[in-house]
Amino acid sequence: MKPAEATAVVPQVGPERTQQQPVPPKPPLDLLAELTNTPPPPPTPLRTLAxxxxxxxxxxxxxxxxxxIVQAVRPLPKPxxxxxxxxxxxxxxxxxxxxxxxxxxGWMDVDDVGTVDSFGKQTPVxxxxxxxxxxxxxxxxxHPLKAGEEGPAITVDATAEKEGGYDADGESTLNTVKAGDKLTEKQALSAIMIPSANNIARLLARWDAGSEAAFxxxxxxxxxxxGMTDTTYTDASGLKETTVSTAEDQVKLGNELVKIKALTDITRLPEWTDPSGQKWRNYNTLVPYNHAIGLKTGSTTKAGGNLLFAATEEVGGETVTLVGAVLGQHKAPIIDTVNAVSKTAMLAAQESMTASKILKKGDVVGYVDDxxxxxxxxxxxxxxxxxxxxxxxxxxxxxPADDLPHSAKAGTQVGTLTVGDGDSGAVKVPVALQKDLTEPGFTDKLTRIG
Structure with missing residues (x-):
């Protein structure tokens, strides 16, 4: 062989490779096939899916x-x-x-139940x-009072003493008081509600608010x-003819007054003895008969005879309170007239009261929805x-009860059924579970949405 032929360059096939350019790695399956001499399986839809x-x-x-886990630990919805x-x-x-x-x-309500009847146009008078x-x-x-309490002492001022003498001009006053005297709150309220003392009404206004105008x-x-939309007060005693109202509005006030026992303990009395020992009769002659409990008379030449009154009645084991008002009675003597016509209406209203059993013990009236x-x-x-x-x-x-349970035994009280619109006069009966209330199971928790 010739020397030149021995050193001839072998031709390069493909891209030139050098020691600085590593061979690219083969895919794993190709490498495995090379090592095992087993070629990779050809791709098919089934193999791709698998x-x-x-x-x-x-x-x-x-x-x-x-x-x-999230569904199981989520808080349960409120029943x-x-x-x-x-x-x-x-x-x-x-x-x-x-x-x-x-x-x-006139107007007649049963407190916390509704209006029994009314008559006349309800215009301010x-x-x-x-x-x-x-x-x-x-x-x-x-200045709240509990039943039986006398309350704070109120000092009679010179104005109240002076106005006590207005009885000579036909005003209703407590003419036995002198400046410096002391009246308890209960005594002062008794003076305005029974003998209808104008001077003590104005004294109370000054004591409470500092001035009659503020009161x-x-x-x-x-x-x-x-909600007494047809009422305007221009004085604390009612002497002024510009103090006007309607029977309906006065019954709204009466419905609140009958809830104050410290007051009705006064108004139900047929007479009151003042601190000087003088006795004063209640101009409301409905008391103390037929369960009447007062409330207030009022009369002037312009106003005629007027009466805001109340009474109780036992019906079906429940005690209800009737509140009525009659205004504008001008047949003399006007106080006697308004007492008489109010008594007739009151007795008829009491007679009309009835009770009915609308549900029996054990009747299903609803359900707890979990x-x-x-x-x-x-x-x-x-x-x-x-x-x-x-x-x-x-x-x-x-x-419903304040906190309805997610699980409870049959007989557990879960709320109250109320018959009527009000509080004190409404009938309220507990309701209880007829059978066990069970907490939702795992399957219910797992499948709930929302």
């Missing part, structure tokens, strides 16, 4: 486990109490019509000393708050009476 299943299945399983019984009850018979007088206006009912209401709101503003603000598709029935725990009169429709409503 590969994806192997990759995604663990992830899906993990997500399902996380979802199940709700739902009424399934009728939401009202109507007493049989036609509408009650009370025997009202031929003049003036002078009300005389009936205005002192608002005076007493504000004083007791600002009158309180009177009108309070009337507005009570908000996850399960309803557990609830029943009344005693007979449910309704108190009313012919033609009256009363409402039924549920009030």
């Amino acid at each position: 590969r994806r299943i192997k990759i995604w299945t663990p992830l899906v399983i993990l997500l399902v486990i996380v979802f199940a 709700e109490l739902t009424l399934t019984a009728k939401d009202s009850y109507t007493f049989e018979g036609g509408k009650v019509q009370l025997p009202w007088p031929g003049e003036g206006q 002078p009300i005389g000393s009936v205005a002192k009912s608002m005076t007493a209401y504000i004083v007791l709101k600002d 009158i503003k309180k009177m009108n603000d309070t009337a507005k708050a009570l 908000s996850m598709g399960h309803h557990t029935p609830v029943v009344v725990t005693e007979d449910v009476p309704a108190v009313g009169w012919a033609g009256l429709t009363v409402k039924l409503s549920f009030a």
